[in-house]
Amino acid sequence: MDLKTGDDSSIKGNTRDKGEEDRGLINDVTSSEYKYGFVTDIDTDIIPKGINEDVVRLISQKKGEPEWLLEFRLKAFRHWLTLEMPQWAHLDIPTIDYQAISYYAAPRKKEGPKSLDDVDPELLDTFNKLGISLDEQKLLSGMAVDAVMDSVSVKTTHKEKLAELGVIFCSFSEAVKDYPDLVKRYLGSVVSYRDNFFAALNSAVFSDGSFVYIPKGVRCPMELSTYFRINASGTGQFERTLIVADDDAYVSYLEGCTAPMRDENQLHAAIVEIVVEDRAEVKYSTVQNWYAGDKDGNGGVYNFVTKRGLCRGDHSKLSWTQVETGSAITWKYPSCILAGEGSVGEFYSVAVTKNRQQADTGTKMIHTGRNTRSTIVSKGISAGYSQNSYRGLVKVAPNADGCRNYTQCDSLLLGPNCGAHTFPYIDVLNDTAVVEHEATTSKINEDQIFYCNQRGIPTEEAIGLIVNGYAKEVMNKLPMEFAVEAQKLLQITLEGSVG
Amino acid sequence: MGSINQYIELYNENHQAIARHSSAALNARREKALSLIDGKQLPHRGVEGFEKTSIEEMFAPDFGVNVNRMNIPVNVAASFKCDVPNMSTWMSYIVNDMFHVPANARNNMPSGVIVDSLNSPQSQNIVAQYYGTIANNADPAVALNTLLVQDGVLVYIPRGVKLEKPLQLVNIFSSPIDLMAMRRLLIVVEENAEAQLLICDHTQDSEHNYLSSQVIEVYMGKNARFDLYDIEESSKKTARYSRLFARQESGSNLLVNGMTLVCGNTRNSYDIDVVGDNCETMLAGMAIGSGNQHADNSSNVNHRAAHCRSSQLFKYVLDDQSTGAFEGSILVSPDAPYTEAYQSNRNMLASQQARMHTKPQLEIYNDEVKCSHGATTGQLDASALFYMRSRGISEKEARLMLMQAFMADVIETVRMEGLRDRLRHLVEKRFYGQQTLCADCGISCHDNK
Numbered sequence: 001m002d003l004k005t006g007d008d009s010s011i012k013g014n015t016r017d018k019g020e021e022d023r024g025l026i027n028d029v030t031s032s033e034y035k036y037g038f039v040t041d042i043d044t045d046i047i048p049k050g051i052n053e054d055v056v057r058l059i060s061q062k063k064g065e066p067e068w069l070l071e072f073r074l075k076a077f078r079h080w081l082t083l084e085m086p087q088w089a090h091l092d093i094p095t096i097d098y099q100a101i102s103y104y105a106a107p108r109k110k111e112g113p114k115s116l117d118d119v120d121p122e123l124l125d126t127f128n129k130l131g132i133s134l135d136e137q138k139l140l141s142g143m144a145v146d147a148v149m150d151s152v153s154v155k156t157t158h159k160e161k162l163a164e165l166g167v168i169f170c171s172f173s174e175a176v177k178d179y180p181d182l183v184k185r186y187l188g189s190v191v192s193y194r195d196n197f198f199a200a201l202n203s204a205v206f207s208d209g210s211f212v213y214i215p216k217g218v219r220c221p222m223e224l225s226t227y228f229r230i231n232a233s234g235t236g237q238f239e240r241t242l243i244v245a246d247d248d249a250y251v252s253y254l255e256g257c258t259a260p261m262r263d264e265n266q267l268h269a270a271i272v273e274i275v276v277e278d279r280a281e282v283k284y285s286t287v288q289n290w291y292a293g294d295k296d297g298n299g300g301v302y303n304f305v306t307k308r309g310l311c312r313g314d315h316s317k318l319s320w321t322q323v324e325t326g327s328a329i330t331w332k333y334p335s336c337i338l339a340g341e342g343s344v345g346e347f348y349s350v351a352v353t354k355n356r357q358q359a360d361t362g363t364k365m366i367h368t369g370r371n372t373r374s375t376i377v378s379k380g381i382s383a384g385y386s387q388n389s390y391r392g393l394v395k396v397a398p399n400a401d402g403c404r405n406y407t408q409c410d411s412l413l414l415g416p417n418c419g420a421h422t423f424p425y426i427d428v429l430n431d432t433a434v435v436e437h438e439a440t441t442s443k444i445n446e447d448q449i450f451y452c453n454q455r456g457i458p459t460e461e462a463i464g465l466i467v468n469g470y471a472k473e474v475m476n477k478l479p480m481e482f483a484v485e486a487q488k489l490l491q492i493t494l495e496g497s498v499g
Numbered sequence: 500m501g502s503i504n505q506y507i508e509l510y511n512e513n514h515q516a517i518a519r520h521s522s523a524a525l526n527a528r529r530e531k532a533l534s535l536i537d538g539k540q541l542p543h544r545g546v547e548g549f550e551k552t553s554i555e556e557m558f559a560p561d562f563g564v565n566v567n568r569m570n571i572p573v574n575v576a577a578s579f580k581c582d583v584p585n586m587s588t589w590m591s592y593i594v595n596d597m598f599h600v601p602a603n604a605r606n607n608m609p610s611g612v613i614v615d616s617l618n619s620p621q622s623q624n625i626v627a628q629y630y631g632t633i634a635n636n637a638d639p640a641v642a643l644n645t646l647l648v649q650d651g652v653l654v655y656i657p658r659g660v661k662l663e664k665p666l667q668l669v670n671i672f673s674s675p676i677d678l679m680a681m682r683r684l685l686i687v688v689e690e691n692a693e694a695q696l697l698i699c700d701h702t703q704d705s706e707h708n709y710l711s712s713q714v715i716e717v718y719m720g721k722n723a724r725f726d727l728y729d730i731e732e733s734s735k736k737t738a739r740y741s742r743l744f745a746r747q748e749s750g751s752n753l754l755v756n757g758m759t760l761v762c763g764n765t766r767n768s769y770d771i772d773v774v775g776d777n778c779e780t781m782l783a784g785m786a787i788g789s790g791n792q793h794a795d796n797s798s799n800v801n802h803r804a805a806h807c808r809s810s811q812l813f814k815y816v817l818d819d820q821s822t823g824a825f826e827g828s829i830l831v832s833p834d835a836p837y838t839e840a841y842q843s844n845r846n847m848l849a850s851q852q853a854r855m856h857t858k859p860q861l862e863i864y865n866d867e868v869k870c871s872h873g874a875t876t877g878q879l880d881a882s883a884l885f886y887m888r889s890r891g892i893s894e895k896e897a898r899l900m901l902m903q904a905f906m907a908d909v910i911e912t913v914r915m916e917g918l919r920d921r922l923r924h925l926v927e928k929r930f931y932g933q934q935t936l937c938a939d940c941g942i943s944c945h946d947n948k
Contacts, residue, residue: 413863421862438873
């Protein structure tokens with residue numbers, strides 16, 4: 001492709017006829033299944049499908065990136081070419097044609113929004129539908145939001161207030177422009193582009209994401225939140241999140257995601273990198289609700305994500321909480337490298353699969369520092385014809401004295417055709433470590449359902465009740481606003497999955 | 500390419516000699532096995548499930564195979580005896596890879612019971628019917644065993660026969676040169692039959708490198724009951740790759756207990772295929788590691804029928820630079836409702852350099868199940884140690900006592916009382932690093948520590 005004509009060959013995403021009518025109709029028919037399945041009719045800048053070095057250069061050029069970042073992308077791309085897609089997961093992944101994906105889609109900007117009035121009203125409408133507090137009245141709700149649509153950041157709220165404290169919370173592209181030194185220092189320091197197939201792909205083509213820097217001693221006064229949305233069809237979403245908590249800092253970060261309902265599969269390959277310095281704490285919560293495909297397994301998002309945090313500082317703490325209800329296929333292992341002395345890693349997860357969904361998810365706790373501790377609580381719920389696997393690694397390095405790990409993974413089976421699997425890897429190379437793992441798999445307790453029935457609670461509700469109780473341990477770790485949403489989501493997801 | 504080629508070459512050069520010394524049933528399986536390993540590689544560290552034990556490396560030295568059936572030591576029974584006090588057994592031997600049975604060893608054995616070489620005339624009907632039908636040749640090492648094996652043991656318990664005393668099989672390595680032994684066991688326990696088999700695995704000469712490739716096939720008819728105890732006390736230069744494949748028909752009850760007391764580089768695999776309803780399966784194992792020993796157990800209990808129970812218990816105590824690995828899996832297929840399957844793996848690291856790798860797995864495709872697994876890796880309980888110290892027990896003594904206590908529940912699974920006592924004694928001696936001498940035996944099993 002000719003670089004100069006790259007911009008001209010961009011096509012408009014605004015090609016749907018009868019957009020309004022369709023949307024209404026689709027909404028009516030399917031809202032009970034997936035209420036975020038609408039398509040927003042906004043002008044989108046999409047580059048042609050396919051990937052090669054020119055595409056990588058084009059993305060970099062469109063974003064006006066400096067030379068070093070282009071070099072980083074190209075190195076990643078060349079490395080990606082040497083890799084093959086990993087096959088070890090307990091997943092049945094159809095062949096993905098990486099040349100049939102468009103690697104850049106952005107809501108077309110009109111000179112960049114200066115205030116909310118300048119933001120495309122359709123876009124605001126979208127985020128309103130998603131319940132994201134972008135507009136003024138919701139500023140009062142006190143949550144700073146960075147909204148990413150088709151992997152380009154469209155709006156960040158509460159920026160000024162955060163700036164007073166020295167907290168940087170902005171889109172990745174802004175960070176590259178405004179804080180190149182910070183980005184340069186931390187980009188790829190936790191998840192190298194050589195890490196795995198999807199990390200290499202992301203490093204080559206990532207379009208945007210969020211950047212967070214909490215300076216020394218600052219306790220971020222509000223929850224930072226990013227909403228991810230894939231809108232344009234035929235595109236993949238490749239965003240990157242980089243969070244740095246300097247000494248004694250604290251931040252709680254939320255991530256939510258949705259996508260329209262489409263027959264085709266969409267690829268989401270993101271990277272999240274977190275660096276936690278001395279005595280700092282980062283809490284990362286995800287409510288993942290990508291479109292999961294219809295009940296026969298058509299369409300849905302392939303969610304292949306690399307998330308990792310480095311607890312570099314002594315007594316630092318990183319806590320992952322995730323509620324996974326979406327995606328046709330999930331391949332995701334949020335990890336902690338516990339390098340600092342006395343650092344703490346936590347992983348709390350609820351993963352629900354139904355219909356033909358497949359999930360292979362878990363965590364890695366790598367203890368390299370002394371007296372480090374980690375806790376893993378994973379609750380899997382499978383229904384329909386879905387396959388739900390926990391896969392995790394706990395590793396204690398030879399010099400990491402006094403480490404402690406506790407792992408609990410429970411699986412709940414709803415229905416005779418689903419599968420629940422557990423694949424924990426435990427490597428202990430130090431004799432002072434105490435590592436415990438326990439897992440159970442069973443169906444929902446019939447006595448409990450009977451007890452509810454007897455008191456006039458119908459079976460479906462009873463199951464919702466029991467599952468919520470079962471997941472409570474994890475839900476309790478979510479920030480308030482999110483917990484409510486996650487609980488609702490769990491209820492909706494399970495609707496109709498009980499025979 | 501891998502080390503498997505040198506053995507294919509060996510087969511191609513010597514296949515006539517190999518065939519000459521084996522029965523037709525053994526020979527009948529060789530061509531198929533050859534076609535299966537062609538172009539394959541033995542499992543190595545890059546292969547899922549073999550992360551810590553490379554079979555490729557075990558087979559890498561170009562071991563000789565006793566193709567021409569030479570070097571038969573005379574009268575092993577006189578010079579070697581794995582005596583279990585208070586327990587009498589029907590004893591037979593495999594020296595390197597050749598079967599021996601002392602003249603009077605089959606006294607009073609019920610008629611119809613066969614404990615004999617796979618090549619003996621009386622074995623042929625049974626061997627032809629079952630041999631090679633239970634083992635899975637997908638593992639190239641198993642196919643290699645099928646390709647090269649020249650002798651082995653058939654244990655056949657006919658319908659309804661209940662043996663009143665255990666069978667004992669003593670495996671001995673004794674050779675003036677480095678040697679690989681292809682060992683093969685075929686165990687057929689027919690409907691309503693009952694038997695117990697104790698296998699003692701020894702190395703007589705700790706100077707040479709030995710490799711044993713052992714494939715055990717167990718067929719259990721309806722309501723059959725079978726106990727297999729496999730005790731390894733070899734040497735640090737002995738490598739062992741043992742695979743057990745069992746098929747359980749309905750109502751059968753299988754106990755397998757593998758104890759690795761002294762070893763070099765050991766990998767034991769247990770594949771249990773539960774195809775009939777209402778079966779019971781107990782898999783137990785222990786490994787005591789010191790020096791540079793490496794013990795790896797892998798289990799795979801495959802539930803394919805309803806109302807079955809399985810339970811697994813594996814324990815490790817690792818000292819010095821020894822390494823342990825455990826990889827257990829429970830698979831419940833959609834055809835196996837009302838399964839109860841449990842697995843437990845407990846490990847103790849007794850030194851700074853000891854390493855443990857564990858991977859308990861559940862794969863469940865049915866919702867009418869109760870399954871669980873647990874795994875822990877840790878060290879001696881400091882408060883228990885303190886309790887004993889405060890009562891005047893020396894630290895060393897207290898540690899040893901606690902380690903023995905740790906292994907006690909694996910020994911408790913043994914269903915033969917005499918053997919249980921003997922095992923307690925063996926484990927105790929093993930922890931103390933002392934030599935053990937069975938009555939009348941020339942080998943001291945623990946001088947290889």
